[in-house]
Amino acid sequence: MSDVVERTLSALPGLLGQQDPGAGPGGGPGRVSATSRLGGLIRSITALSSKHEEEKLIQQEQTNLKATVSAPTTTLRLMKECMVRLIYCEMLGYESSFGYIHAIKLAQQGNLLEKRVGYLAVSLFLHENHELLLLLVNTVVKDLQSTNLVEVCMALTVVSQIFPREMIPAVLPLIEDKLQHSKEIIRRKAVQALYKFYLIAPNQVQHIHDKFRKALCDRDVGVMAASLHIYLQMIKKNASGYKDLTESFVSILKQVVGGKLPIDFNYHSVPAPWLQIQLLRILGLLGKDDPRTSELMYDVLDESLRRAEINHNITYAILFECVQTIYTICPKSDLLEKAAKCIGKFVLSPKINLKYLGLKALTYVIQQDPNLALQHQMTIIECLDHPDPIIKRETLELLYRITNGQNVTVIVQKMLDYLRQSKEEYTIINLTGKIAELVEKYPFLLLKWFIQTMNAVFSVGGDVMHPDIPNNFLRLLAEGFDDEKEDEELRLYAVQSYLSLLEEEDTFYPQKFLQVMSWVLGEYSYLINDGDPEVIITRLHRLLKQTFVTSETKAWIMTAVTKMSSRMSCSKTIDKLIQEFSTSLDTCMRQYAFELKHLCENKELMKNLFPLDASCDEIMVDASLSFLDGFVAEGLSCGAAPYKPHHQRQEEKLSQEKALNFEPYGLSFTSNMSSSGFTGRQSPAGLSLGSDMSGNSAELGQKETNCLKLDGVRKLWGKEGYLPKKENKTGKEDKTQPVPQDSILTAHVVDPPLMQSEQQVVSLSEEEKEKQQLASTLFVGLGSNSTISLVGDFYKLQVTKFTKYETQNSEEASSFQNIATLPFSPLPDTTPNNKENFQGNEHLGLRKISLSSSEVLEASVSFETSQSVTEVGLDEQLSNCRLSTSSLFADSNIEVFQPPQNVPDIVANKAPLSLCLPEELAGHPHSEIVELCSSDILTVYWCKVWTDDCSRLVLFVANNSTSPLKTVNLVNLNIFYTSVNFFLSFCQKCVQLEKVCTEGVLSGSISYHLDTDTHLEFSLTFSLSDFIRPMKMTTEDFGRLWLSFSNDVKQNLKMSPSQGSLSVALNALKQKLKLHIVEIIGNEGIAACRLLPSVPCLLHCRTHARTLALWFRSSCSALPDSLLYQCQKVMEEA
């Protein structure tokens, strides 16, 4: 078939120039219209020779069209014609917005054919958020109710292409009805429309999940296939919720593979290949990390592999999916073997597309099975020199994943070669990032190599690369590693190499590179003993005069000069420089020059300001500006007005306005309110005072490093070297080996699988020998026993701040170890016998608490005197803990955080009682402390603490064994214990929501080293409600805010009889979601909450005959939707 098409098409290239294209061969049905006005337009455009002429012609055409479409006499038929021409104009890139409204009109008024063109024009012209789209809704509703199938089809098509999100409720019931329609095509399109809704507003179709299941079981294959899109999407989000469907998917796939579908669905005699691909993807997602589910699908995967044997493109597509699925689910050895064979077929295929996919598959599986790369090493080497850059890049990606200490230099060299050739911005950004990551992982292989590679990266990557790269590099240089001497050497070498680079005049370097150079020179140029600092300053001075240097870079250079001048007695160049720039037109430069001038006059001060090699020293910053207290007091005593924070001033202003308000509603107050009004206390200097909890300015000072901002930088290096593994040591050993030349020899020693290939060397040609050599350098150390690790970043939630507490001393620890070994933890029921035992522990546990809280001490004292009282005491204590947050929940509704009845039991069962929150957190509401993961040695408990300004995750690490643990490392949470020789330690982190979503998963692992390295993995779920806090406000404020917010969502919920009145329902919401109820009047109520840190969301609800109408408004577009979902869940639970 494709031959036919190709022949037809190739016969026609000259046709465009012909006078009458309508007379061309074929002469199919609709070809008459080639003589129409559209035909005329197209012909005249193709006849033109310049872009300018085309613009003129289109302009003229548009003027004509404008006149025609707005003339009242224009018939719909003519209008349709105009629309087609408008579509053509838009396609060429000329905006024709005057016609949009007419397209909507045409869709509304025309007969079938005109309507179709109208809908088409609308879907091409408008975008999702276009305001005119609202005018289409009515037409769609009308057409959905039409008895004409074609009209219904058209409406469904346009809905699935483009539809305003807020109008979904208007058409949703109609489309739901269509799921039961007798025609397959309608059902199929309805499913597709619902899929669209699911994508743009998942919470609004929450209630029709059952109907999706019905669609999945539809007797028509097309409908079933359409529903798979929805399932793929839903399973991607939450695989555990759909495990029960695995068997259905498996049986569908079995039927498809077995050829049970109508013959129509065959494509090149393969039954419904696209359907198979879809199903295989779903199975892969379902079977991931789940042995039980994976078990179900082994048979069918085997069957698919076996059936897909015909040598056609599409069977390879299926095979590729099979392979991916097999490697995603829990592995089964014989399937893996077959999959590996398949990958071999791909990689060795002469067809370039298949080769590409083969490389992709290899990249995917390489971490599980590094030997597979060894098998195909020669092919991989060939691909490195492939003419197609796409293949090359994929090969580099593969190599990047198999990098280890031994082959890193060769691989990085290959990457640099590619980088130098490529001009695409995207490739450069991508590759520089990868090279920098690799180089930073193994910096001590060769000092020179490290600096040189980074130089290459900086000069090629230039200003497009990720800003983290230079920052990380400077940090590595500044922080240094274990060995002071090596650090010095590294810095010295860097300084020398930069000096030699700057020696040449008039060479262009990217700004980022210049900045790095000037920082290093400023900081470490003193390391050169023999050089004259005057020379360096001259070179920097020369840079300052270059025109290509931006003012930002100039600032870096000036700073470097300033640093250097502090170490010199006097310098002509500096004097010259000061003179030159004191009159500069650039105010920044002038300021720098004056600063430098004044500093030069006071050398002592300057020495203090710029100490040698102090870039890593921490500087205490008194964020609360307590040193100004005296100044403030003086001001106050002289009668100055006391400082009022911003929001207080706003409030006062508002209360004044209340008396006499001439302003219209919704003034500038609202924007202030949403941006800063809710953050609570404001520091005098406008700094955000996150840490200022106690309010005592003298106690708290924030530590900040002085020059480099390191938040968010991945912590690959710690005091003990590279954190995730002990690569450092091997790296140092390798340093003594000369790497590329005689590495065949080393390969012999290191890597047994390579022996075979070496034996063949004799008979091979020179060129192949070279390749072999390359192979052995690339794949060295890739044996089964070597580890490959590229620690990925699994952050889903941004972790911003943490504190570490190591309170207990070892003496206490030993006593508590005894307790921990007592067999009380597997307590199923508190039988009297056990109870005694348990209370004995409780006693000790409470004394433990007393270490951190004096209140609790009393409780434990009373406990000693009378047992019956203590239980009550404990209970009270627990509830007190939860209720003492009067600042947060001012009306302190006791129900809100009443602990579940069985709290003491749960605590006894799940966690030793010695687990207790630290003093400053104990006062906040928190979840139960439950076990997260454990091994013989170590148990991790966790709980969430909801403080006023953030959600904290508190992890407790308990040592079950008697011996102290040396290094315990929480990998993805960035916590690193140097030693856990105490019984218990805990850490807390503040968790923030990056993007509004209903649920997020934070995964991480804890690793420790006792005799062997052990990893424990865990994942924690945070829901949106963890980040919601009540927001206190008055009804007036509510009214103002309500009017100012534009994002709103409305929904009606059915109430069960038990929920009865509005106040009951609202209280349920208040408890679960921490809303603040502003006011309830009759059957209407208003409530407010904020998403941390301070995104407000308002809720208006009213009850009416068993339905609860919820109406959310917020300044954030995604928030109302997600909150609505949470509310739905609460109401369903209740």
Next chain:
Amino acid sequence: MGLGGSCAGWLMQAPCWLGGDFSLSEDTQQQIIRETFHLVSKRDENVCNFLEGGLLIGGSDNKLIYRHYATLYFVFCVDSSESELGILDLIQVFVETLDKCFENVCELDLIFHVDKVHNILAEMVMGGMVLETNMNEIVTQIDAQNKLEKSETFIFQSPRQDR
């Protein structure tokens, strides 16, 4: 998200844009077309049919998959949730369907009947997702709609559904 939030396009000698509920400005669209054309047209015959993400089409997750027929390039932009080879054959199905509907399709058909081509694509790909790959089914649908054009009568009046 299927076809990359669905930009499905084809390019000719004078490249033009097809399909896409892309909420992009006119300028960006034109820029994408130019860049895509630039990328695709300079590829040799003996290289693979996939091109990895430029910055314009949305970075590393998105791919261009193209097929070359004489003077025509059919280019689909898809994200990672689509199978590359699957899309390659989808283009084939699309072209074969065009051929059936236009009875020996030529590029002039595509230029003069942009609207019809859009409709055919809408039957296959809806809202960025592959909806129908059964060629006969597509042709039946399109034929039914074409009959309308000729007779303008409502032959598809359905028996009223009782609800």
